[in-house]
Structures are given as structure tokens and as C-alpha cells.
Amino acid sequence: PLKGRIGLLIGSLALADENVKRRLMRSGLKALVNVDTRVPFAWPTSNGSAPQWVRGFRLPMAGIAYLDAIRLVEQIPLSAHLTIEARRFPDTSHSVMGEVVGRTRPEEVILVSGHHDCVDENVGADDNGSGVIFMLELARLLSRQCPRRTVRFISYGVEERLSVGSYQYMMSLTRAEQRRIVLAVNADSVSSAVGTDDVLVTATPDLDRLVRRVWQGRKHAARISSSVHGYSDHFPFNIAGVPSVSLGRRSIEGGSSWQLHSRHDNLDHVSADVLARTIDTAAVLLNRVAGASALPFRRSIAPKLAREVATFARDTYRHPWSAKGFDYDS
CATH class of the missing domain: 3.40.630.10 (Zn peptidases)
Incomplete structure (x- = not known):
């Protein structure tokens, strides 16, 4: 039932759970919208995922503000269009x-x-x-x-x-x-x-x-x-x-x-x-x-x-x- 849909993932640390990651990858979702429940306000947050969490994870994902997520849920069922431009690349950091x-x-x-x-x-x-x-x-x-x-x-x-x-x-x-x-x-x-x-x-x-x-x-x-x-x-x-x-x-x-x-x-x-x-x-x-x-x-x-x-x-x-x-x- 999820094939071709956009999913809403509640919780910025959810991908730390390998079972959640596997289920998302098998779900048939086309993309994922994520909301950080630690900051329940009207502005979006930027969050990083650990490299070992997202290894092999190919689902496009974007973050939205907590209050925007509430508005989306309250409008279900609804149709949405999501355009994401992103890239992964290696870089060097120093301590x-x-x-x-x-x-x-x-x-x-x-x-x-x-x-x-x-x-x-x-x-x-x-x-x-x-x-x-x-x-x-x-x-x-x-x-x-x-x-x-x-x-x-x-x-x-x-x-x-x-x-x-x-x-x-x-x-x-x-x-x-x-x-x-x-x-x-x-x-x-x-x-x-x-x-x-x-x-x-x-x-x-x-x-x-x-x-x-x-x-x-x-x-x-x-x-x-x-x-x-x-x-x-x-x-x-x-x-x-x-x-x-x-x-x-x-x-x-x-x-x-x-x-x-x-x-x-x-x-x-x-x-x-x-x-x-x-x-x-x-x-x-x-x-x-x-x-x-x-x-x-x-x-x-x-x-x-x-x-x-x-x-x-x-x-x-x-x-x-x-x-x-x-x-x-x-």
C-alpha cells in the first residue's frame, strides 16, 4: 500500500534502528519527509545521519518543521509533489x-x-x-x-x-x-x-x-x-x-x-x-x-x-x- 507514496518519518534519529531502515527500503516509498521531534516548533532543522546508518539507504529524504508535519497529517489524505536535489561525496575533516x-x-x-x-x-x-x-x-x-x-x-x-x-x-x-x-x-x-x-x-x-x-x-x-x-x-x-x-x-x-x-x-x-x-x-x-x-x-x-x-x-x-x-x- 505504500508503493509510490511519500512517507512521513517521525523522529530524526529513527534511521539508527536497522529494522526501521530495512522496512523503509522495502516499503516501495518514492521519497521520505522527516521531522525532528526534539524541536517542536515552526522552523525546520538540519540533521545529519551517521555514515553507518545510511549506508545502502537509497531513499530520497527531506526535512520539514514540526508544525508543518502536524498540518500535513491533519490534511491526510492528500497529494503532494516533492523535488529533492542532493548528492553524497567524500570529504576530509580534521581534529x-x-x-x-x-x-x-x-x-x-x-x-x-x-x-x-x-x-x-x-x-x-x-x-x-x-x-x-x-x-x-x-x-x-x-x-x-x-x-x-x-x-x-x-x-x-x-x-x-x-x-x-x-x-x-x-x-x-x-x-x-x-x-x-x-x-x-x-x-x-x-x-x-x-x-x-x-x-x-x-x-x-x-x-x-x-x-x-x-x-x-x-x-x-x-x-x-x-x-x-x-x-x-x-x-x-x-x-x-x-x-x-x-x-x-x-x-x-x-x-x-x-x-x-x-x-x-x-x-x-x-x-x-x-x-x-x-x-x-x-x-x-x-x-x-x-x-x-x-x-x-x-x-x-x-x-x-x-x-x-x-x-x-x-x-x-x-x-x-x-x-x-x-x-x-x-
């Missing part, structure tokens, strides 16, 4: 890194990261210009401290395609190099003028307690949770067993922000004060970890969280996969 070498424990490495890419037709002031500023300012502050442990500062590319840059960097390391990394601290969209700070700790309870003490000591209000978050650049290191602290800022219940991946993610809607507060609090945490004589937490992830990491890595990341020899026309 940029530098480090402050530890003075007494240089073999123990702390990662501090953000990503410098953004989606199409988007300034990316919050997502993720704020994360790059976070990383650069902490590099400036930590370079003056002469920490005991090495702190490596990284700005990743291709985060908006499911952290391709971070994942490929993690996979390029030997197991010995991965084991040297004791903590990953990542900032993604942390400067929205309106919102609530989120701190997600993927680790053991001792790191969770340390994070809570730091934020409470700074009187920095935030939602702190011991959980797994697979959609930013710390997660590939969770796959390698590295504990992480992921920083974000939500303005919509469920974890999203109102300006996500839209033309509204610009300098008019970010706050320097909000960003500075997060940088200052993170600096306290990093100084405690990088400067401690003994690591103040176990370099591991609690078993329940580790199982969630493994499931997400298998089902959503399709771990392991490689960008080498990736066929964009398959």
Missing part, C-alpha cells in the same frame, strides 16, 4: 589537539574536548562554538598550573554525524594508549541563555560524588546524573572503558535545546556569563583530578552503565566500523 604534559604522571591522560563542526545553514554559536571556547579557555588556564597529569585538549570534527572524528581518533589508538586515558571531559552546547545545566557522569560512584562536591561547592545549580549519553564526543572513549563527564545545557524536557540545529543557534541566544560559569566550575574539577597525588576515582565504569555503553555501541554506533574505504554510493 585539532594540543596538550599540557604532566610533570610527575605524564603517562596518565585527561581529555578535554568539544567539536568545531556544525550542521548546514547554521552558525553553531552554541552547538558547538561554546564547546570550543570551553576547551580553549581551559587550555589557557591549565597551562599555567603545571599539573601532575597530562591534559590533552581536542577539538573534533564531524561530531554531527555521530562523533565520527572522536570515534576514529579513539579507534586509531592502541589498547595501551587507550588505557592511559583516565578521564574524558566533554562540552557540547553549554552557553544557551535559557536553560538548565546538565552534567552526565559515566563512571563509578566515586567520580559521581566528586563531581557533585565540586558543583555544590561552587553553588553551581545543575542536573547531575550517573547515566550514559551516546550523542557526543566523550562516548567513543566510554566504549574503550574510559570514564567521562559530559556537560550540556537543556531548555526542553528530554535533553534538547530550543534552538537546536536551526538558524536560531546564533550569537543572539548565547550567554557569555553562562559559559564562563561552566568553564570555572570545570576548571576546579580538572585541577583536582590533574593535580591529585593519587587519582581520586577508579578508572572504570560501573557495570550497569558499562552494559548500557556496550548496547548503544553495538546497536547505534555499529561498533566497530571504519571510515577507510567507505563506499558513499553503496
Whole structure:
């Protein structure tokens, strides 16, 4: 019954489900219209799909605004004409890194990261210009401290395609190099003028307690949770067993922000004060970890969280996969 029709796909991350992808490819649909349910407003958003999600997916697809999708559904049955011009092509992205070498424990490495890419037709002031500023300012502050442990500062590319840059960097390391990394601290969209700070700790309870003490000591209000978050650049290191602290800022219940991946993610809607507060609090945490004589937490992830990491890595990341020899026309 779907042959020759245009389908409406609700949810920008639906193609992460291999069963959904297969059913769509077998449906006979001529094209697909997609709506991002994370941003329920009148403007469209730009969203990227992970290369491993769309491999072999040949159905033309376009995105529309949430409210436009509602109007379409309310008019069913209806006829529509859809013209899409698109192309796939390989390109090159770079990650940029530098480090402050530890003075007494240089073999123990702390990662501090953000990503410098953004989606199409988007300034990316919050997502993720704020994360790059976070990383650069902490590099400036930590370079003056002469920490005991090495702190490596990284700005990743291709985060908006499911952290391709971070994942490929993690996979390029030997197991010995991965084991040297004791903590990953990542900032993604942390400067929205309106919102609530989120701190997600993927680790053991001792790191969770340390994070809570730091934020409470700074009187920095935030939602702190011991959980797994697979959609930013710390997660590939969770796959390698590295504990992480992921920083974000939500303005919509469920974890999203109102300006996500839209033309509204610009300098008019970010706050320097909000960003500075997060940088200052993170600096306290990093100084405690990088400067401690003994690591103040176990370099591991609690078993329940580790199982969630493994499931997400298998089902959503399709771990392991490689960008080498990736066929964009398959």
C-alpha cells in the first residue's frame, strides 16, 4: 500500500534502528519527509545521519518543521509533489589537539574536548562554538598550573554525524594508549541563555560524588546524573572503558535545546556569563583530578552503565566500523 507514496518519518534519529531502515527500503516509498521531534516548533532543522546508518539507504529524504508535519497529517489524505536535489561525496575533516604534559604522571591522560563542526545553514554559536571556547579557555588556564597529569585538549570534527572524528581518533589508538586515558571531559552546547545545566557522569560512584562536591561547592545549580549519553564526543572513549563527564545545557524536557540545529543557534541566544560559569566550575574539577597525588576515582565504569555503553555501541554506533574505504554510493 505504500508503493509510490511519500512517507512521513517521525523522529530524526529513527534511521539508527536497522529494522526501521530495512522496512523503509522495502516499503516501495518514492521519497521520505522527516521531522525532528526534539524541536517542536515552526522552523525546520538540519540533521545529519551517521555514515553507518545510511549506508545502502537509497531513499530520497527531506526535512520539514514540526508544525508543518502536524498540518500535513491533519490534511491526510492528500497529494503532494516533492523535488529533492542532493548528492553524497567524500570529504576530509580534521581534529585539532594540543596538550599540557604532566610533570610527575605524564603517562596518565585527561581529555578535554568539544567539536568545531556544525550542521548546514547554521552558525553553531552554541552547538558547538561554546564547546570550543570551553576547551580553549581551559587550555589557557591549565597551562599555567603545571599539573601532575597530562591534559590533552581536542577539538573534533564531524561530531554531527555521530562523533565520527572522536570515534576514529579513539579507534586509531592502541589498547595501551587507550588505557592511559583516565578521564574524558566533554562540552557540547553549554552557553544557551535559557536553560538548565546538565552534567552526565559515566563512571563509578566515586567520580559521581566528586563531581557533585565540586558543583555544590561552587553553588553551581545543575542536573547531575550517573547515566550514559551516546550523542557526543566523550562516548567513543566510554566504549574503550574510559570514564567521562559530559556537560550540556537543556531548555526542553528530554535533553534538547530550543534552538537546536536551526538558524536560531546564533550569537543572539548565547550567554557569555553562562559559559564562563561552566568553564570555572570545570576548571576546579580538572585541577583536582590533574593535580591529585593519587587519582581520586577508579578508572572504570560501573557495570550497569558499562552494559548500557556496550548496547548503544553495538546497536547505534555499529561498533566497530571504519571510515577507510567507505563506499558513499553503496
